[in-house]
Amino acid sequence: MLITSIIALVSSLVLTAIFLPWMIIFMRSHHEGQEIRDEGPKWHQKKSGTPTMGGVIFVLAAAISSIWVAAWQHGINKTIWILVISLLGYGIIGFLDDGIKLFYKRNLGLRAWQKLLLQILIAVVIVWIAATDNFKFNLFIPFFGVITSVILFTLFVIFWLVGFSNAVNLSDGLDGLATGLSIVAYGTYAYLAFKQKNFAILIFCMSVIGGLISFFIFNHKPAKIFMGDAGSLALGGGLAAVSVFLNRPWSLLLVGIVFVCETASVILQVISFQTTGKRIFKMTPVHHHFEMLGWSEWKVDIVFWLVGLIGSILYLVIWG
Numbered sequence: 001m002l003i004t005s006i007i008a009l010v011s012s013l014v015l016t017a018i019f020l021p022w023m024i025i026f027m028r029s030h031h032e033g034q035e036i037r038d039e040g041p042k043w044h045q046k047k048s049g050t051p052t053m054g055g056v057i058f059v060l061a062a063a064i065s066s067i068w069v070a071a072w073q074h075g076i077n078k079t080i081w082i083l084v085i086s087l088l089g090y091g092i093i094g095f096l097d098d099g100i101k102l103f104y105k106r107n108l109g110l111r112a113w114q115k116l117l118l119q120i121l122i123a124v125v126i127v128w129i130a131a132t133d134n135f136k137f138n139l140f141i142p143f144f145g146v147i148t149s150v151i152l153f154t155l156f157v158i159f160w161l162v163g164f165s166n167a168v169n170l171s172d173g174l175d176g177l178a179t180g181l182s183i184v185a186y187g188t189y190a191y192l193a194f195k196q197k198n199f200a201i202l203i204f205c206m207s208v209i210g211g212l213i214s215f216f217i218f219n220h221k222p223a224k225i226f227m228g229d230a231g232s233l234a235l236g237g238g239l240a241a242v243s244v245f246l247n248r249p250w251s252l253l254l255v256g257i258v259f260v261c262e263t264a265s266v267i268l269q270v271i272s273f274q275t276t277g278k279r280i281f282k283m284t285p286v287h288h289h290f291e292m293l294g295w296s297e298w299k300v301d302i303v304f305w306l307v308g309l310i311g312s313i314l315y316l317v318i319w320g
Contacts, residue, residue: 001199005190008069008203012210015061020054020218024225027051032102050223053098055231058211059091065207070200079200082129083241087208089122090165090237094229109229119165119233123158126241160249161240167259168236169229170266170285174297175221177287180305181258182235183212188255188312189242192320201242208238221297251319257311258304262286 028051063084070080096118097109110118131150172178190205215231218224227235236259243252253260265286272280282292290300 001197001202002194004069004073004199005194005202005206008065009206009210009213011065011069012058012061012207013214014210015064016058016211016214017217019061020057020215020225023054023057024051024218027053027225047223050226052102052226052228053095053230054215054219054225055091055227055229055234056095058208058215058227059087059231059234061211061214062204062207063088065210066204069203069207073203074199077200078129079198079245080204082126082245083201083204083238085129086122086126086161086241087204087234087238089125090119090161091230091234093118093122094169094231094233097233098228098230116162119162119237120158122237123161124154126161127154127157130245156249157240157244160244160252161237163263164240164252164256164259165233165236167256167263168239169232171259171262171287172227172232173285173287174291174300175223176216176219177301177304178227178232178235179212179216179219180301181256181308182239183209183216184305184308184312185239185252185255185259186212186242188316189239189246191316192246192248192251193242195320196246198246201246204238205242208235221301248319251315254311254315256308258308261307265289 031049032051066080066084067076070076093110093115097115100109109115168178168182171181186205186208190202190209193199193201193205215227219227239252239256240249243249243255262285265281266284268280269284272278281289283289287300287304290303291297295303
């Protein structure tokens with residue numbers, strides 16, 4: 001089981017390492033790069049033109065590795081399909097968003113309602129595929145009847161997948177930040193899946209980790225390529241799905257504590273400004289607040305990665 005999962009990691013790592021440099025060359029030769037938003041930190045403007053959509057490569061590498069390793073070892077079960085669909089589904093939404101940004105040379109892609117509608121649709125598809133596995137609804141059955149539990153489970157999965165896909169997306173604002181955080185989170189779930197002898201989730205997590213390790217080589221500061229929404233939305237959707245189908249959804253509040261804090265900072269900033277006219281943070285998401293305080297990108301990255309690691313360790317110590 002462990003050896004097979006390592007093969008999945010290596011497969012994804014190698015695929016990403018082979019195709020990502022090609023994508024960087026292609027994007028540069030066609031002058032396709034990220035447009036940096038005007039309201040962001042002024043010193044980020046020098047990143048304008050950096051190739052983006054790198055997430056396409058590691059998402060495809062992880063999906064391909066998960067499928068072929070599962071098929072080779074034990075056959076592809078429903079859990080593998082659900083996880084791959086969550087990764088690819090949210091990755092496609094991000095790909096559309098990134099594509100519109102690049103095509104129109106602006107930092108606005110899909111409209112908010114369009115993105116939300118597509119995110120909900122992917123979550124509904126995942127619930128529909130999982131509908132025959134009644135044990136997945138056990139999250140609410142101890143407190144409610146079966147029918148009510150199914151309804152609550154559906155609403156919960158929609159909220160969880162949409163929420164965390166956007167949370168990882170918000171965290172992808174500094175070179176390497178979301179990549180490092182995701183490696184920590186997926187690594188934690190790989191360990192939990194190994195303990196629970198859940199082969200499908202283990203190879204999926206290891207496949208994602210392999211792709212991210214390769215991607216980090218090109219994404220750390222100074223980034224040669226950004227993951228774009230194609231990567232960040234996919235990573236968040238995949239994480240949420242993994243937490244649900246390990247029957248440990250609440251674990252993501254600690255394992256993904258930085259993602260939660262990034263999202264909370266935006267929500268609190270909006271509420272505060274609309275109700276009092278004052279801002280709590282110098283800029284949100286909160287990683288920009290620390291930049292405005294004079295922290296370097298590397299310092300923010302390292303501190304945030306450590307917070308994510310501490311959150312994961314705390315969860316494993318208390319509930320692992």
